[in-house]
Amino acid sequence: MTHKEIIDEMKSLDADIIRLGHISALLEWDQETMMPSKAVEERAEQSALMVGLHHQHIVNPRWKELFSSWEALGENPSDETEEAFLREVKSRWEKKTRVPKELAKKMAAAASRSQAAWAEARMKNDFEAFAPSLEAMVQLQRQYALAIAPDADPYDTLLGEYEPGAKSDDVQKVFDELAQGLRGLMSKIQQGTAPNTDFLKQSFSTTQQDEFGRQVQEAMGYDYERGRLDLSAHPFTTTLGPDDVRVTTRYDAKLLLSGLFSNIHEAGHGLYEQGMGSLLRKTILADGASLGIHESQSRFWENMVGRSLAFWTHWFPKLQKLFPQELQSIQLKEFYDAVNEVCPSLIRVEADEVTYSFHIIARFRLEQALIRGELEVNDLPQAWNQAYKDLLGIDVPDDAQGCMQDVHWSVGLFGYFPTYALGNLYAAQFSSAMETELGSLQEILRQGSLQPILDWLRCNIHEPGRTDLPQTLCQKVTGHELSSTHFLEYLENKYAQIYHF
């Protein structure tokens, strides 16, 4: 076979694998947004069937022949994209073929049982009832990691599932610096003047919330001809095809900010997916470089754009028009301060921009210890509560609001949490690189058009998709490896104004 024949056949096989993934995404999207309530059971079987077909296509023996033919040819990839394509399809194939069928089956069954056990135990605040399931998940994840890479640190392997190329030592170093910086910042904030947030406790019509949310998404550049916005219990973004990237949100009349920032956050993810380069279409490379990079896009828009004074200078008058009664007497600066209130709290998903990272750092340390066998599952609640005391300075009243608040570990997602905090760090570092080229972000935002920002993101982050590993992408775009410096600087500058220190 020639170079071209091998690559073409791989692309054709890959396109079907990507397509099967997109079809599964439709099954899930429909389940969360449209599906009638009684169809749950059958939908699970449909999804399982699609997962099986997806797996079959990935382990198709033809891949092995094509990899051998490629090696026998002894040629170099013709460009960076082809090199990345070969790296990604090979890594996908290796992972799937290295995991014994028996283990994969066990993992799927255990995850499903464990999630159910978690939901019940959380409701009853009964960690002991959940512990055996969690223990099983820890063991299975360790086995899984060793099956994929027998000689590597299992936690690094798991982390690499979500953040390819990341090493836990590097992440730990960055997180330690981050924790230290945030602690200093928090003590200043806690001595400052807390903003008034009373007016946010009013009721805000969800119809108007939706109208505003759509206006903002459209201004960001989210393309409704290649996507759509719907309601779901938990907001998410999903890709059903290169021209079909859907976002969801939820509105609550009592929680204006929750819906609003969900709209912006998910559109941030959506813009990334809608912005993949046309040469990558229908290939494995038309995907986020990592979960951390994906999260950098949603958090950049949500926090650095959506929670900035310049953004609201333009948008607050429009919001006031939609809610004249509720917001007429509120000043721009008052609103801006309120959306940036900092307050250490128990629950990760409700945390503000400053304290959020503490929640992640706690989880990162604990899950490493669990996977490495340095922490027993039975000792998790105590370790969790200690971490929250140390990092956030708060007492955890019970495990339901403590170590059982998130679904992740119950379904075997270890190594996933760090990507949320990495997203914040990447966002700040990218933002700083953007300012070097475009000038002050606040100045651009004050002018009202978000287009220059999107253009920069398209060119630097979105179009390359998964071509580079996240570390390489970061180096290329910012000239440095990831650090907490830019994020801490950003927070320091911003909150000094809000909390007057």
Added chain:
Amino acid sequence: MTHKEIIDEMKSLDADIIRLGHISALLEWDQETMMPSKAVEERAEQSALMVGLHHQHIVNPRWKELFSSWEALGENPSDETEEAFLREVKSRWEKKTRVPKELAKKMAAAASRSQAAWAEARMKNDFEAFAPSLEAMVQLQRQYALAIAPDADPYDTLLGEYEPGAKSDDVQKVFDELAQGLRGLMSKIQQGTAPNTDFLKQSFSTTQQDEFGRQVQEAMGYDYERGRLDLSAHPFTTTLGPDDVRVTTRYDAKLLLSGLFSNIHEAGHGLYEQGMGSLLRKTILADGASLGIHESQSRFWENMVGRSLAFWTHWFPKLQKLFPQELQSIQLKEFYDAVNEVCPSLIRVEADEVTYSFHIIARFRLEQALIRGELEVNDLPQAWNQAYKDLLGIDVPDDAQGCMQDVHWSVGLFGYFPTYALGNLYAAQFSSAMETELGSLQEILRQGSLQPILDWLRCNIHEPGRTDLPQTLCQKVTGHELSSTHFLEYLENKYAQIYHF
């Protein structure tokens, strides 16, 4: 292998085939109701991939082994359902394996090209531009029929795709009687007094139309926890799982009746699908006995229930409440007469209950002649116009409104049209059997509850699904083979009152 082992493995293989079909149905439903406009091309490729996987599962060589094992066993099926199951899975397998791959590919490609050619030719009213594509479809359909059943009449084979067990000679006999009866009825109607329909030309809010449509669907027994109602360009019903049967409709403020009767028609289809017996779940038998039987369910509800005086005795006051301005001065009988206006017209989908069958009879005669080579494609327009003159007494001004009005032939659907008219005949014959058991349908309707009607349909038509061939089902339920007698009697009685003859 034991009897049980064979059947169990067949059921397991069949369940996946059914599931793949349901997943394809979701892809189509989403495309018609939700999908963003620019996703069309990729969705076509996703659908093609699913069609390919569906095909692979049907022709899986394991089926042949299982059929052989079953024969070697020399046992009889343990009951009627098992017998039907074996009949259907074998027939599905035979059909797919008998059609050469090359021909199947050619057919798919030709259909796609031909539909595009039809759409353009119809727009330009240029039959000559469409003729070569149509000629190709006729030839391919003939080849397809001969591949499946080399010794049978090709048209009978095609008809059997949609109406299993039907023979064109029998259908012709019934249709000839029907045409004769309808001609007599039409001459009486045309001498009668036409109803006043002016008030229908007002504008009716589509929000209120939707509210009313949902009320009626719910009263019919359509279960929104196992389905949903959405908007689409063309109303349809689709099954995405045993507990997920979705219907669509369309509203136009200027066309009150169109939306209303679409709601009832599709809910009629939906009730059939939602009513399949629980023992048939996830098998090939959880399906309509034929397209004709399926259409009998939609048309029974739409025409025999939804266009009856007794139905409106109950529902017209509710409709008036929703449209007080528009309908306050209209009498029940006036409204009833208006929804039953008879008027020969050019376009099938706009035809009334009486003249509708003429449109089908014309197509049935013409498509038989095309497939049998008794009519050249080039002569179709003339033959079409002659048939419309003979049956409906109207002149066809151009081919766009004539032989190019329907998409069916352009995509190779020959033998499909008759099922629409068979639906009317089955509906009337079933209705008559129902009245023998339950008493007058009009009396039940006047009492306002539709439950006894649904119960009868559930038990006699819905629950058996595809267990019996349509001819057997008709014989079992009504005691007779299908004839036009009941339908003609029903029309005669109804229209004598409306047109006062």
